[in-house]
Amino acid sequence: MYPRPFHYHRASSLKEATKIMSQLGEEAKLLAGGQSLIPLMKLRFANPQHLVDLNFVPRTSYIKKKGDALHFGALTRHAEIEKAAVASRIPILHDCAAGIADVQVRNRGTIGGSLAEADPSGDWATVLLALSTAVQCLGAGGERTLPLSEFIKDAYTTALGHDELVREVIVTIPAKGSGGAYIAFKRTAPVYPTASAAVQLTMDGNSCVDAAILLGCVGLTPVRAREAESALRGQVLDERAIATAMEAARVAADPQPDMRGSAEYKRTLVGGLVKRAIEVARRRARGEKVEVSHIYA
Amino acid sequence: MPETEIKPRRSKKRSAGGAIEKWPITVTVNGKSHSLAVEPRMLLVEMIRESLDLTGTHVGCDTTYCGACTVLLNGAAVKSCTMFAVQADGAEITTVEGLEKDGALHPIQKAFGDCYGLQCGYCTPGFMLSSVQLLTENQQPSEKDIRKAIAGNTCRCTGYQNIFKAIQAAAQSMKGA
Numbered sequence: 001m002y003p004r005p006f007h008y009h010r011a012s013s014l015k016e017a018t019k020i021m022s023q024l025g026e027e028a029k030l031l032a033g034g035q036s037l038i039p040l041m042k043l044r045f046a047n048p049q050h051l052v053d054l055n056f057v058p059r060t061s062y063i064k065k066k067g068d069a070l071h072f073g074a075l076t077r078h079a080e081i082e083k084a085a086v087a088s089r090i091p092i093l094h095d096c097a098a099g100i101a102d103v104q105v106r107n108r109g110t111i112g113g114s115l116a117e118a119d120p121s122g123d124w125a126t127v128l129l130a131l132s133t134a135v136q137c138l139g140a141g142g143e144r145t146l147p148l149s150e151f152i153k154d155a156y157t158t159a160l161g162h163d164e165l166v167r168e169v170i171v172t173i174p175a176k177g178s179g180g181a182y183i184a185f186k187r188t189a190p191v192y193p194t195a196s197a198a199v200q201l202t203m204d205g206n207s208c209v210d211a212a213i214l215l216g217c218v219g220l221t222p223v224r225a226r227e228a229e230s231a232l233r234g235q236v237l238d239e240r241a242i243a244t245a246m247e248a249a250r251v252a253a254d255p256q257p258d259m260r261g262s263a264e265y266k267r268t269l270v271g272g273l274v275k276r277a278i279e280v281a282r283r284r285a286r287g288e289k290v291e292v293s294h295i296y297a
Numbered sequence: 298m299p300e301t302e303i304k305p306r307r308s309k310k311r312s313a314g315g316a317i318e319k320w321p322i323t324v325t326v327n328g329k330s331h332s333l334a335v336e337p338r339m340l341l342v343e344m345i346r347e348s349l350d351l352t353g354t355h356v357g358c359d360t361t362y363c364g365a366c367t368v369l370l371n372g373a374a375v376k377s378c379t380m381f382a383v384q385a386d387g388a389e390i391t392t393v394e395g396l397e398k399d400g401a402l403h404p405i406q407k408a409f410g411d412c413y414g415l416q417c418g419y420c421t422p423g424f425m426l427s428s429v430q431l432l433t434e435n436q437q438p439s440e441k442d443i444r445k446a447i448a449g450n451t452c453r454c455t456g457y458q459n460i461f462k463a464i465q466a467a468a469q470s471m472k473g474a
Contacts, residue, residue: 001359007318008337008383031384038379039361042340051337055384079373102449103427104364107373108380189448190362 003041009052014060014074014138014167017052022140022163024050030165031055032075032113035105036122054165061110063087065173072169074112082106090173091284092180092200096127099182099294102189112166115148118221120155121192126216127182129224130198132172139164155220177209178202179284181277184216184294185269187260193217193294194260197249197273201232203285208232213245215270218253225252228274242278246271322386326351327395335382341375342366344382345392353393353422357451364450367423368392374430376449393422396429405429405467414463416454424450428464436472438464 009024011017021028028050031037040046054060060075063084070087081087081097088094100106100114100123114124115135125148133148140163151159160166174180184196196216202209211232215223227248235241255266273295283290319334326349333348345354345368357365359378366378369391396403405425408414415421424447431438431446438446443464452460 002340003338005317005336005338008320008381034381034384035361035379038381041338042359042378053384056386102364103430103446104367104374104376104449105361105379107370107375190364190451 001042003038004044004047006041006048007050009050010056011052011054012057014054014057014165017054017057017165018138018140018163020052021165024052026162028052030116032116033077033109034113035101035109036113036117036119068173070171070173072111072171074166074168075110076112078106078109078111078114079103081111090131090171090180091290092127092130092182092198092281093171095180095182095292096123096198099123099184101191105190111169115151115169116158116160116166118152118154118156118158119192120220120222121217123182123184123193123196123216125152126196126214126222127198128169128171129222130180130182130200130212130214131174134170135166136168136170137164138167143167145170152221174200175202177204177285179281179286180212181280181284181290181292183273183277183280183292185273185297186294187297189296194297195253195255195266195270195273196294197270197277198222199274199277199281201237201278201281201285203237203282206236208235208237208241208282211245213249213274215249215253215274218255218266218270220254223252223254225249225274227252232278237278237282242275245278246275249274320383320386322383324382324385324387325389327391333382337381337383339382340378341368341380341382341385341390342377344385345377345390348382351392351394355419355422357419357423362451363420364423364427365420367426367450369426369430372430372433374427374449391426391429393425396425403429404470405432405464408463408467408470409460412459412463412466414455414460420450420452420454424452424460428467431464432468432471436468438468 029048031051031053060073062073064071078097078100114122135151136145180200182198184193186193198214200212211229213225213228228245231244250267250271253267253270255263257263323332355365357363361379368377
């Protein structure tokens with residue numbers, strides 16, 4: 001399958017890319033890992049007249065620890081994050097990076113591209129919203145940094161202006177006593193999840209001081225299950241508290257019925273995923289090493 | 298390595314806008330350097346199959362799912378149907394044709410044969426290249442490591458058990474080498 005013909009531009013710096021984008025206008029698109037964009041172009045759902053390739057820009061793939069934050073270059077590949085010891089110290093990041101699609105896609109796909117694409121079924125936004133994450137954007141007019149919650153606007157829609165791109169993703173390292181987990185239900189590795197849950201808990205002994213619960217693939221953007229978070233906050237995490245959170249997550253989900261399942265099925269599924277993720281997050285908050293993988297049907 | 302000038306075999310269709318834009322690229326495929334001019338929309342798999350005539354890399358689903366088109370790009374397994382040829386400029390690519398060395402099969406090729414890790418063979422090159430990335434990075438892969446490494450490759454004949462055994466056997470023989 002061929003995409004429609006397009007003009008190819010190879011940026012040598014991110015600044016140059018923003019300049020090219022502002023000259024070319026709305027018919028141009030940025031190419032990062034291409035694992036979402038190229039399939040869309042082959043199916044001719046996306047038909048940009050110009051592609052501006054970022055893959056030849058040096059020094060865009062890195063993970064740096066600065067103070068209490070990890071800084072990810074926009075073109076850091078999922079596989080690099082999966083293998084990086086510094087990122088694995090935040091287990092929920094490793095769950096995400098290691099579980100995206102398959103080896104081949106993880107070798108190409110990028111964290112910045114995933115956020116900029118804002119696919120409702122993408123993994124990174126769901127996980128990074130459960131942490132404290134900021135997105136540094138560079139445009140022809142300068143630079144700005146936004147919290148991820150303000151960056152993601154809608155399905156496939158971000159706060160990025162046409163000539164803006166993601167330069168860096170900045171994740172605050174969770175404090176000691178905080179643990180998280182990300183679990184998705186997938187029919188098979190290469191496809192998007194049917195539903196997913198990201199849970200980050202801050203614990204004091206058995207009681208939960210703070211909770212972030214995000215649901216993936218069950219809304220136009222990742223869904224923050226606020227009632228589910230409240231059900232855990234300040235509580236001892238016994239069966240009743242967890243059951244209340246599950247039910248609240250089920251209600252918060254707003255899934256579309258599709259070939260992966262009915263809306264009711266996905267709601268029930270997401271409740272179960274939240275329960276599993278809470279149980280793993282709680283153990284990790286205690287410092288236990290818990291390996292978890294997605295659930296493959 | 299000698300550079301060979303290879304012209305794409307595709308007919309020169311014209312788009313509505315006039316002459317087709319082509320990008321000059323240089324890629325090293327299986328140790329041999331090639332300089333070509335490619336249309337930006339040409340997929341890497343098409344360059345490999347149609348411009349370089351290396352037809353061991355297959356197109357299966359053409360939608361980033363099945364992994365039949367897997368090649369190594371600078372040592373990393375990628376789906377060559379989901380990358381433009383122009384993006385491979387300067388890269389080193391290994392296809393299934395590059396696994397054999399001096400007439401001797403690569404241990405993964407031998408193991409797929411010995412263990413009956415294939416039936417129709419369509420998916421096999423992709424499986425072997427995903428396995429080569431795994432065995433290069435991890436000389437003692439666990440069962441889970443192997444399953445994870447081939448999760449992006451689909452086989453519709455074998456049920457995977459013999460593929461799995463072939464990768465285990467290749468790991469053993471490469472360790473002994």
